[in-house]
Amino acid sequence: MLWADSYHPLHLSSPGSLISAKYTHSLLMAIERRIDLLFSFSFFVLLMRPCCSQTDKLLRGQHLKDGDELVSAFGYFRMGFFSPDGSENRYLGVWYYRPTDPSVFDYYNSERNKPVWVANRNNPILDKSGSLTIDSTDGNLKILHNGGNPIVITSVKADGNTSASLLKTGNLVLYEMNSDGSERRELWQSFDYPTDTLLPGMKLGINLQTGHQWFLQSWISDFSPAQGSYTLGIDPNVPNQLIIWWRGDVYWTSEIWPKGWFHSYSLVSDGYNFGYTSSEHEKYFNYSANETITSFPVLRLTANGLSGALYADGIVKSPSCSKDFSYIEYKYGFMNGDGFKFKESDNMTLSDCKVKCFQNCSCVAYASINESNDTGCEIWSSGTKFTVTSITDRRIIFMAREAKGKSASKSKCLTRRKGIAKQKDLQQF
Numbered sequence: 478m479l480w481a482d483s484y485h486p487l488h489l490s491s492p493g494s495l496i497s498a499k500y501t502h503s504l505l506m507a508i509e510r511r512i513d514l515l516f517s518f519s520f521f522v523l524l525m526r527p528c529c530s531q532t533d534k535l536l537r538g539q540h541l542k543d544g545d546e547l548v549s550a551f552g553y554f555r556m557g558f559f560s561p562d563g564s565e566n567r568y569l570g571v572w573y574y575r576p577t578d579p580s581v582f583d584y585y586n587s588e589r590n591k592p593v594w595v596a597n598r599n600n601p602i603l604d605k606s607g608s609l610t611i612d613s614t615d616g617n618l619k620i621l622h623n624g625g626n627p628i629v630i631t632s633v634k635a636d637g638n639t640s641a642s643l644l645k646t647g648n649l650v651l652y653e654m655n656s657d658g659s660e661r662r663e664l665w666q667s668f669d670y671p672t673d674t675l676l677p678g679m680k681l682g683i684n685l686q687t688g689h690q691w692f693l694q695s696w697i698s699d700f701s702p703a704q705g706s707y708t709l710g711i712d713p714n715v716p717n718q719l720i721i722w723w724r725g726d727v728y729w730t731s732e733i734w735p736k737g738w739f740h741s742y743s744l745v746s747d748g749y750n751f752g753y754t755s756s757e758h759e760k761y762f763n764y765s766a767n768e769t770i771t772s773f774p775v776l777r778l779t780a781n782g783l784s785g786a787l788y789a790d791g792i793v794k795s796p797s798c799s800k801d802f803s804y805i806e807y808k809y810g811f812m813n814g815d816g817f818k819f820k821e822s823d824n825m826t827l828s829d830c831k832v833k834c835f836q837n838c839s840c841v842a843y844a845s846i847n848e849s850n851d852t853g854c855e856i857w858s859s860g861t862k863f864t865v866t867s868i869t870d871r872r873i874i875f876m877a878r879e880a881k882g883k884s885a886s887k888s889k890c891l892t893r894r895k896g897i898a899k900q901k902d903l904q905q906f
Contacts, residue, residue, distance in 0.1 A: 535641040541609040547643040554647040558607050563700045566601035569609055571647055593674040594667050597628050598702040611639055633664045646678050675776040682711050682761025693778040697826055698851040706829050707782040713760055717753050721782055728782055781828045806876045810865040816857035830854035842876050
């Protein structure tokens with residue numbers, strides 16, 4: 478307790494003692510003075526607490542260590558180090574903050590506060606030694622950590638002092654500062670380098686003057702924010718349409734928006750407004766949210782290639798095979814025989830494995846090779862039997878099930894539509 482060394486409680490006499498009114502009055506006055514003193518000192522201590530305990534700014538020479546957080550205005554967004562569920566790796570990220578709801582499962586609380594932007598998605602830190610700082614030499618944002626070179630977040634040129642701020646929109650911005658401490662100009666913003674989530678104010682498209690492109694890249698799995706196999710963006714040659722690519726091939730396309738205005742009735746009615754802008758300087762898709770909206774995000778490109786509420790308003794370019802696989806069923810057990818295993822260098826995920834199975838008309842099942850992080854891929858052809866087992870070394874096998882009552886169709890592979898660019902034509906940043 479704060480007052481442990483100086484505060485000694487006053488004690489009344491034994492229960493049988495008689496206390497005079499004068500003594501009682503003096504006793505109460507003494508207690509009141511001590512209460513006033515305790516309150517005054519406590520209030521003074523609160524005023525003297527360091528401002529950086531909850532701030533939205535990082536100044537030159539300061540460090541945001543693992544366990545510390547930047548908190549945006551109104552407390553909407555927070556930035557700090559985190560570990561994905563099932564992983565001990567540490568990443569620097571921004572997430573939309575909502576207090577934990579004890580009435581729901583832990584999974585939903587985790588999803589509610591899942592990061593919307595990750596600074597070092599392909600460079601995890603193996604321990605809690607990470608610290609975000611502004612380099613004293615060049616003014617850029619860098620992550621320092623044990624056992625490795627600094628992870629460079631920004632590479633800009635500044636003429637003077639710099640500072641970073643987490644805005645109420647979730648945007649992390651690096652500013653060049655004037656000598657009086659005011660902001661001179663914006664040098665860099667995280668909204669120009671999204672990960673898997675599109676927030677209100679972000680763009681999906683291309684700056685025709687600089688060539689810089691804005692697009693989403695999925696996580697490789699729920700356990701790792703490393704760049705996955707799905708990309709969401711626009712093709713400048715096909716206006717008024719969103720596209721999801723899977724490893725360079727068109728996987729999903731949205732509807733065509735008449736006059737550049739997208740309407741998904743469910744989302745518009747919920748207070749979201751979507752639009753497409755095209756000019757001689759840039760082409761991009763973005764959306765805004767009414768001030769009454771208190772939950773974000775609505776557009777996230779998941780490791781399975783889904784993109785939130787927009788996914789239903791488009792067409793999946795799935796291959797049609799000799800069998801119409803309408804759903805996937807998973808079981809615990811093993812396949813009686815080895816399947817085809819893809820090379821480790823292929824960096825296959827469980828979602829990739831599903832696509833590969835659906836592209837192979839003889840595939841009946843697939844599974845991850847490394848179930849701890851859903852990576853690697855093994856597929857089995859027709860004729861391989863499955864055995865249910867309760868032994869500890871069983872695997873999760875995903876079985877492709879054929880829709881009942883549908884006739885077979887001719888086999889054909891996933892193809893690229895004419896006039897739509899392959900994702901490899903998008904420049905990586």
